[in-house]
Amino acid sequence: MTFATTWEADLKSFVDELCRFDTTAGNEAPAQRWVRDTLESAGFETYRWEADAETLADHPSFPDDPAEIETTDRPSVGGVLEFGDPDAGRTLVLNGHIDVVPAGSGWEGDPFEPRWADGSLTVRGAADMKCGLAACVFAARHLEASSPEIDGQLVVESVAGEEEGGIGAAAAALDNPYPFERDAAIVAEPTDCSPVIATEGSLMKRLRLEGRSAHAAMRWRGESVLPAFERIRRALEELEAERGERVTHPLYEEFPIPWPVCVGRLEAGRWAxxxxxxxxxxxxxxxxPGETVDEVEREFDRRLAEVVAETDVDCEFERFSIQFEPAEIEADEPVVRAVQSAMTAQGLGGTNPRAGTYGADSRHYVEAGIPTVLFGPGNIEQAHFPDETIAWDDVLVASETLAAAAESYLAA
Structure with missing residues (x-):
């Protein structure tokens, strides 16, 4: 019997129920209680942890002030299945995050009311990444039901706060919540069912300019910040282009802008x-990948200082929010080979490792010495979009492939 025949109805029911929870930042706890209860009912041994804000404040991804890191009542959950002699084999983590970004405008219906039509699911979290999390759960259940002759442990994680820097994953990486070590991990982010071994980092900076006000009828008496900002914007675009030529990486050659600079929010002036x-x-x-947030920050600080020195405005350029360090693993890591072998067995093409211009929780595990690859259903272009949609067949294929990858990795 095929995976779809055996598990599709249960998997679909799990996804439908999970996606009805509003798990925006700070609201993860009810869904996590449901996930833990579901895992326990399916025979998993479960673990629960919450991040410590003071510990995260010492981590480069997070603000230095613990008061700016909301960790209270934001649990993460892990479920463990054992195979054969668990101490004699490897331990693999299948990871997904429970949190979603706010729905925003542009939705045709309730963002947290699943809509099933034409073989697709539309709901907030469909691609990013509740279907990926569900695929992990049922991959583990499928592998256990097949009774493979392997040794080891399989962990399914549902972590909180990924969209805010990876609160649950960072806590798990910094302070192992399990009584055993972890050998490798697969994070089921939406990768179109292909292996991603490199993720880009990001630096978040807030620019403040201060000029001199004047009545609009005598604007020549003031000092507008707008011309200075336009010069800064052009300088940032030029540096973006320079870095695209100078900072090279073979996995990022496919992207027209490998290291993007985006002015995502802008507010100026007080009165027309x-x-x-x-x-x-x-x-x-x-x-x-290969750079650090600190060195890139110094490069942009220098360029900005050069531009501002030619103006009459005052300038501040400071970090804010969450920083993402890049992450990368070797293409020949056993966990990568296990994913590729499973893809081949499932008849999937595109087994060559790829890169992403986004960040993911994988970086926390890689930093902790746990080789981690991204592989999951859905397209990253659907993430954070209105009417977020995923093809249901992709979820089925991803779950079956994750099961095969887990078996391959644990059997080695």
Whole structure:
């Protein structure tokens, strides 16, 4: 019997129920209680942990002030299945995050009411990444039901706060919540069912400019921040282009802008009849694998200082929010080979390892010495979008492939 024949109805029911939970930041706890109860009912031994804000404040991804890191009542959950002699084999983690970004506008219906139509599911979290999490759960159940002659342990994780820097995953990486070591991990982010071994980092900076106000009728008496910002914006674009030529990586050659700089938020001025004397811009800067957030920050700070020195405005350029360090593993890691072998067995093409211009929880595990590859259903272009949609067949294929990858890795 095929995976779809055996598990599709249960998997679909699990996804439908999970996606009805509003798991935006700080609201994960009810869904996590449901996930833990479901795992326990299926025979998993479960673990629960919450991150410590003071510990995370010492981590480069998070703000230095623990008060800015919300960890209270944001649990993460792990479920463990044992095979054969668990101490004689490897331990593999299948990881997914429970949290989703706010729905925003542009939805045709309730963002947390699953809509099934034409072989697809539309709901917040469909691609990013509740279906990936569900695929992990049922991959583990499928592997256990097949009674393979292997030794080891399989862990399914549902972590909180990924969209805010990876609160649950960082806590698990810094302070192992299990009474055993972890040898490798697969994070089921939406990768179109292909292996991603490199993820980009990001630097978040807030730019503040201050000029001098004046009445609009005599604007020549003021000092508008807008011309200065336009010069800064052009300088950032030029540096983005320079870095695209100078900072190279074979897995990122396919992207037209490998290390993007994005001014995502901009606010200037106080009143239409006054010269704009203040400006705040929030900027995301891409960081290549092999670079550090700190060194990229110094490069952009230097360029900005050169531009501002030629103006009459005051400037601050400071970090804010969450920083993502890049991460990368070797293409010949056993966990990567296990995913590729499973893809081949399932008749999937595109087994060559790829890269992503986004960040993921994988970086926390890689930093902790746990080789981690991304592999999951759905397209990253659907992430954070209105009417977020995933093809249901992709979820079935991903879950069956994850089961085969887990068996391959544990059997080695």
């Amino acid at each position: 009849s006054s010269v704009a004397d203040e400006l705040v811009a929030e900027i995301r800067i891409g960081v290549a």
